[in-house]
Amino acid sequence: MKYSVVVVDDHNLLSQAIGGLVEGFEEFSVLYTCKNGQELLDKINDTKKIPDIVLMDVNMPILNGIETTQQLYKDYPDIKVLALSIEEDEKTILKMLRAGAKGYLMKDVKKSELEKALLEVMEKGFYHTNTVTKVLVDSLSDSEENKIVFKEREMIFIKYACTEMTYREIAEKMFLSTKTVEGYRDAVFEKLKLRNRTGLVIYAIKNKIFIP
Amino acid sequence: MKYSVVVVDDHNLLSQAIGGLVEGFEEFSVLYTCKNGQELLDKINDTKKIPDIVLMDVNMPILNGIETTQQLYKDYPDIKVLALSIEEDEKTILKMLRAGAKGYLMKDVKKSELEKALLEVMEKGFYHTNTVTKVLVDSLSDSEENKIVFKEREMIFIKYACTEMTYREIAEKMFLSTKTVEGYRDAVFEKLKLRNRTGLVIYAIKNKIFIP
DNA sequence: TAAAAAAAAGGGTTATTACCCCTTTTTGAA
DNA sequence: TTCAAAAAGGGGTAATAACCCTTTTTTTTA
Secondary structure (H helix, E strand, C coil): CCCEEEEEEECCCHHHHHHHHHCCCCCEEEEECCCCHHHHHHHHHHHCCCCEEEEEECCCCCCCCHHHHHHHHCCCCCCEEEEEEEECCCHHHHHHHCCCCCEECCCCCCCCHHHHHHHHHHCCCEEECHHHHHHEEEHHHHHCCCCCCCCCHHHHHHHHCCCCCHHHHHHHHHHHCCCHHHHHHHHHHHCCCCCCCHHHHHHHHHHHCCCH | CEEEEECCCCCCCHHHHHHHHHHHHEEEEEEECCCCCHHHHHHHHCCCCCCCCEEEEECCCCCCCCHHHHHHHHHCCCCEEEEEEEECHEEEEEHHHHCCCCEEEEECHHHHHHHHHHHHHHCCCCCHHHHHHHHHHHHHHHCCCCCCCCCCCHHHHHHHCCCCCCCHHHHHHCCHHHHHHHHHHHHHHHHHHCHHHHHHHHHHHHHCCCCC
């Protein structure tokens, strides 16, 4: 019995091409394809056709790969997700893996590597390229031994950032230029892999840096 | 013995004019004047010349009237603050009063009213114009009888706003246009008198609308 | 004391936010 | 059934935020 694969990608051409490759593999066959995460979740719920493995694009309209994977992992923990993306940045890779993906491939992956990845995910439970492994190791040193450590000034900045003050106002309070304050913001965002202040406030409250 | 007054305003002309008026009052005399809040706090700490009443501008560089009043109220609760501003908007008035101001006058106040206000603040503890009283009454109905009530959709919006999602992403999640989502934001900000999402996140966590 | 790290700040760009205005459609109650 | 909210959304704009990259000065430490 072949493993069943679902391809989720908003680019019709690409998803068909990938589907074609998969059909060519000895051990795999395509169950169906979807144009976005919502379509996948709906299809699984409606038809109960549950794939063994999902080849998931990360950037899709309606419901993106990260959110879809989270949802899927919650409702169907046995379905393996193998991420397939053009993006290679650390943040995205980590988010996808944290969401439950078993592997992360670039879209320019060779046929042979795709097959290898699919097989390893089904048999070993994961498949990681060197790039992804490095990201994992780096993130590990952030969360275990090294922990995330803020400098004095960064800590002060975080506390001010947990108010309604603009960066200009924070700069006035700290007797610095706004550019310096924005520098602290960038450093803190990088350390915590954040996109905006909303995330910082939640982090600060969670970690009792700021008590509301 | 006359009551001592300190005038804090970044406009030299205006602070001198006000100083002149105060000097003309039977019961008051000017102790000194300052160009911003920081200067006032420094002067009080350095010289220990503590005024009975401070005529405080709201919009000043370095340290504005709201923050200065908060600080002053914490360290010297006996010093009365009478706010003097060109701004007449609800948010500013409320912030100034919450910070501890005993009254709030427009800068185009007449000499006789200024004297009356100073006297009443010293003798009755407060002086409020009709405008300010209305703002107080309105804010009261928000915090006691009426309470702040959010509609269903506003609640959902608030929960999404407590993530790193942009409004565009929230709109996609809620199957609405960004304009509608921005409408919810405006409504919520108005109800809570907020300036930005940072304040909303803190409010939501404080009030257990969102648990991080 | 030379090299490295941290702190401060500037320049520039684009996206997002916050804040107005105002219109249409839907819905609910009088 | 009509009147009034509520819900959804459009247009425009200025300020702010986020994201780059670079430079100078100060502090640390190897």
